[in-house]
């Protein structure tokens with residue numbers, strides 16, 4: 607029988623597809639057990655929402671099956687989300703990654719993406735929070751059908767708990783219904799800072815922040831006051847929407863916020879009667895922009911009645927119709943985001959250790 611060392615050596619041949627580094631160096635092989643002629647290995651992924659889960663598991667299995675002395679191979683897959691933020695000197699100590707969702711225009715589906723991506727990450731096994739920081743239209747409580755405002759205990763605010771245990775805090779909880787509010791940048795920033803430091807988030811793998819649309823004073827201050835892992839930009843494919851999305855993108859670049867990637871929402875329409883796929887707008891425009899700028903394209907979401915109806919009913923499509931094409935689209939995007947966040951975490955760890 608091979609020794610543990612020999613097995614680990616063999617597993618150096620398996621390369622993580624995103625990082626281009628072998629899984630042993632990445633610390634993903636946690637446990638190797640050899641019992642009689644059975645080899646048991648624990649593979650620890652950097653996120654439960656790993657798009658390469660099966661691919662990696664199979665590669666590990668295939669390597670071990672090559673050993674003629676081994677009759678049985680067992681690969682246990684676990685996941686532990688890596689932090690992209692330096693945890694120790696941070697005001698929100700247990701939040702490992704903070705992902706902002708932004709857009710140029712309002713109404714392009716920013717909140718819909720934030721919520722469904724959050725649910726998909728939570729469903730994969732990650733602990734997730736959503737911070738609704740859209741001062742112009744804090745719609746998250748409505749999309750998630752949250753009626754009770756958060757409560758407070760021991761000078762801490764307890765977030766509301768939504769589907770799949772997601773923790774939610776919204777600037778809307780502070781506002782009276784339908785009342786227009788004028789927010790100045792510094793006021794917004796202070797409120798959000800309090801949301802980050804005074805809300806009992808507990809340990810979170812991902813905190814998703816629904817930012818206000820655009821590049822106004824408030825958005826700018828917000829982007830600067832939240833210690834972000836990076837930002838996801840949502841756009842519809844029309845030229846006009848995309849042009850404004852590019853302005854937002856450039857603002858984040860100037861602020862040195864990592865661009866995780868872009869999502870194309872309302873990409874195409876599938877006729878519910880005959881299944882005909884209509885590319886009403888210009889499907890593919892966002893992807894083309896991403897390719898031109900060297901940004902990751904995170905995926906496309908169809909324009910679909912089940913997304914709007916379920917959103918309006920307070921039951922997002924990932925919950926209401928988990929097997930639908932729309933839910934699948936959000937899931938793919940969530941996994942793509944999680945994978946990019948793992949890469950950012952890895953790179954930041956490398957630089958901070960090198961420094």
Ligand SMILES: Nc1ncnc2c1ncn2[C@@H]1O[C@H](COP(=O)(O)OP(=O)(O)O)[C@@H](O)[C@H]1O
Pocket residue numbers: 709711712713714715716717718719743745871872907908909910911913914915917918
């Ligand atoms: N892919 C989609 N298909 C159908 N309706 C959508 C889709 N994305 C968003 N919507 C609907 O469009 C409206 C605006 O979406 P929302 O997420 O609130 O936008 P934003 O947060 O960017 O202002 C909502 O009624 C929502 O249900």
Ligand SMILES: [Mg+2]
Pocket residue numbers: 716717718740743745
């Ligand atoms: Mg919104």
Ligand SMILES: [Zn+2]
Pocket residue numbers: 877878879880881882
């Ligand atoms: Zn039709």
